[in-house]
Amino acid sequence: MTFIExxxxxxxxxxxxxxxxxxxxxxxxxxxxxxxxxxxxxxxxWPLLLALVLAVIIITGFHKIRPxxxxxxxxxxxxxxxxxxxxxxxxxxxxxxxxxxxxxLTAQISPSFLRPDVTDAFLPIAAxxxxxxxxxxxxxxxxxxxxxxMLFTVLVTGIIxxxxxxxxxxxxxxxxxxxxxxxxxxxxxxxxxxxxxxxxLRMIKYLLLAFFTFISLGMHPTNIPxxxxxxxxxxxxxxxxxxxxxxxxxxxxxxxxMLFMAAWRKRAFCRYFCPYGAxxxxxxxxxxxxIRREKSHCLNExxxxxxxxxxxxxPSNIIIHTATQIRTDECQACMRCVSACPKKEALGFKTRNGxxxxxxxxxxxxxxxxFGIPLLAFASGFWHxxxxxxxxxxxxxxMDYISY
Numbered sequence: 001m002t003f004i005e006x007x008x009x010x011x012x013x014x015x016x017x018x019x020x021x022x023x024x025x026x027x028x029x030x031x032x033x034x035x036x037x038x039x040x041x042x043x044x045x046w047p048l049l050l051a052l053v054l055a056v057i058i059i060t061g062f063h064k065i066r067p068x069x070x071x072x073x074x075x076x077x078x079x080x081x082x083x084x085x086x087x088x089x090x091x092x093x094x095x096x097x098x099x100x101x102x103x104x105l106t107a108q109i110s111p112s113f114l115r116p117d118v119t120d121a122f123l124p125i126a127a128x129x130x131x132x133x134x135x136x137x138x139x140x141x142x143x144x145x146x147x148x149x150m151l152f153t154v155l156v157t158g159i160i161x162x163x164x165x166x167x168x169x170x171x172x173x174x175x176x177x178x179x180x181x182x183x184x185x186x187x188x189x190x191x192x193x194x195x196x197x198x199x200x201l202r203m204i205k206y207l208l209l210a211f212f213t214f215i216s217l218g219m220h221p222t223n224i225p226x227x228x229x230x231x232x233x234x235x236x237x238x239x240x241x242x243x244x245x246x247x248x249x250x251x252x253x254x255x256x257x258m259l260f261m262a263a264w265r266k267r268a269f270c271r272y273f274c275p276y277g278a279x280x281x282x283x284x285x286x287x288x289x290x291i292r293r294e295k296s297h298c299l300n301e302x303x304x305x306x307x308x309x310x311x312x313x314x315p316s317n318i319i320i321h322t323a324t325q326i327r328t329d330e331c332q333a334c335m336r337c338v339s340a341c342p343k344k345e346a347l348g349f350k351t352r353n354g355x356x357x358x359x360x361x362x363x364x365x366x367x368x369x370x371f372g373i374p375l376l377a378f379a380s381g382f383w384h385x386x387x388x389x390x391x392x393x394x395x396x397x398x399m400d401y402i403s404y
Contacts, residue, residue: 001045001047001048001114001117001378001383001384002047002094002097002113002114002115002116002117003047003050003051004090004093004094004097004116005094005116005117005118006045006047006048006050006051007051007054007055008090008094008371009048009051009371009374009375010036010048010051010052010054010055011051011055011058011059012367012370012371013032013036013055013367013368013371013372013375014036014052014055014056014059015055015059015367016032016364016367016368016371017029017032017033017036018059018063018070019071019072019360019361019363019364020032020364022070022071023360023361023364032368032372035372035375035376036052036372036375037052039375039376039378039379040052040375040379042379043378043379045378048378071360072359072360072363073360075339075359076335076336076338076339076358076359077335077336077339079359079360079363080167080168080334080335080336080359080363083168083169083363083366084168084169084171084173084174085174087168087169087170087171088171088174088175091171094116094118094119095119097113097115097116098115098116098119098241101113101114101115101116102115102238102241105238105389105392105393105396106396108393108397110389110390110393111389114384115385117144117145117146117383117384117385118146118150118374119146119237120144120145120146120147120150120237120385121146121147121150121151121154122237122240123144123147123236123237123240124147124151124212124216124275124276125212125215125216126144126147126216126233126236127144127147127148127150127151128151128212128213128216128217129216129217129219129224129227129228130144130145130147130148130228131148131151131152132216132217132219132221132224133221133224133225133228134148136221136224137221137224137225139224139225139228140382141228141233142385142386142387143228143229143233143234143385143386143387144233144236144237144385145377145382145383145384145385146374146377146383146384146385149373149374149377149382149383150374152373153369153370153373153374154276154279154280155279155280155283156369156373157169157280157366157369157370158279158280158281158282158283158284158287159283159286159287160287160288160289160365160369161287161289161333161349161357161362161365161366162280162284162287162289162290162331162332162333163277163280163281163284163329163330163331163332163333164332164333164362164365164366165276165280165366165370166270166274166276166277166280166332167332167333167334167335168333168334168362168363168366169366169370170270170276172269172270172274173267173269173270173332175262176262176266176267176268176269176270177266177267179259179262179263180262180263180265180266180267180268182263183263183264190265190266191264191265192265192317193265201271201272202271202272202330204272204273205271205272205273205274205275205277205278205281206278208273208275208278209275209278209279212275231395231402232402232403232404234387234391234392234395235392235395235396235399235402238392238396238399239399239402242399258273261273266315267315267316267332270332271316271330278329281329281330282329284329284331285327285329288351288352288355289333289349289350289351289355289357289362290325290326290327290331290349290350290351291320291325291326291331291333291337291338291347291348291349292324292325292326292347292348292349292350292352293310293320293321293323293324293325293346293347294345294346294347294348295324297343297345297346298321298343298346298347299342299343299346300321300322307321307342308321309321309340309341309342310337310338310340310341310347311337312340313336313337313339313340314336314337315332315334315336316328316330316331316332318330318331318337320337320347333349333362335349335359335362338359339359349362
């Protein structure tokens with residue numbers, strides 16, 4: 001685990017502890033603190049311990065300098081935007097480190113710093129094969145273990161809090177919003193696909209998910225160890241990255257279409273193309289927490305009122321103001337509808353029996369899941385790739401001749 005990964009992980013977890021404590025959840029804060037300290041000590045990894053100390057100092061100073069901001073008492077939209085940009089900044093630094101590391105390997109130079117393993121999250125097919133290997137064979141891959149960890153982690157977020165990963169964490173969704181807002185500066189009108197076209201377009205991400213599932217889970221168990229120990233798997237991340245370093249015609253056409261769609265419709269990539277979004281959409285159906293509307297408090301239920309602010313605020317154009325609960329796979333738990341509602345008792349992210357998550361609590365839950373599981377995986381020895389730089393250098397030189 002690189003220092004950037006360690007620092008991001010510890011900042012998120014220590015900040016979650018502070019939010020739990022200042023919200024009166026002292027038992028939860030104590031439990032998370034004990035887990036973090038024990039996992040850090042169990043790893044015997046000094047960069048992680050240093051990151052823990054620095055994170056405590058930074059979060060403590062943040063509380064002293066900006067106590068209101070540190071307690072995350074802002075409106076949901078502000079919290080979400082800050083969270084998205086913080087994650088995007090962390091990912092930017094990780095990307096820079098990965099690019100430099102891979103460039104040095106390509107130049108046949110062994111870097112003195114580690115490769116960020118979290119980039120394996122962009123290998124969903126390999127991650128699914130790894131999970132199948134664990135479940136069916138008890139075989140734990142040591143080449144790209146972080147991929148399986150991140151796929152499992154993202155799936156857990158979907159089961160607990162719908163597609164909150166898409167609405168609060170994913171940097172691709174944030175980039176899509178910037179592209180869409182840039183287009184609005186020149187062409188003000190918002191263009192939405194008609195229903196007869198929107199539904200087929202939405203199925204694209206599910207077709208991609210089905211294709212990736214067929215490739216990964218369709219592999220016969222006896223062939224899985226051969227693949228996971230093979231040369232292709234060892235440099236799968238480099239071959240994937242090379243699609244963007246030296247893109248072919250098909251890659252450029254696909255990227256052009258996605259950029260056009262992102263400018264045409266808000267969060268078009270999430271809605272139409274993202275297989276991770278499709279997976280989380282399916283997982284969200286069993287999520288305990290959903291956006292639920294209390295009719296007794298909703299202004300729309302009054303005869304002289306016709307309020308639809310929640311519906312107009314939704315980036316996915318979900319009809320909220322007449323629904324009792326939002327079951328659709330397109331809900332990203334972004335809390336825009338909750339923020340727009342003039343009657344705060346009318347709308348909330350809650351369970352059927354009334355357990356309620358505010359935007360601050362939702363962000364805390366996401367952080368604990370997204371960074372707690374990787375920490376435990378690292379402490380258990382299932383995070384860092386065991387493929388040496390020397391092997392990567394050799395394989396990169398013959399990368400064009402290595403196939404699936």
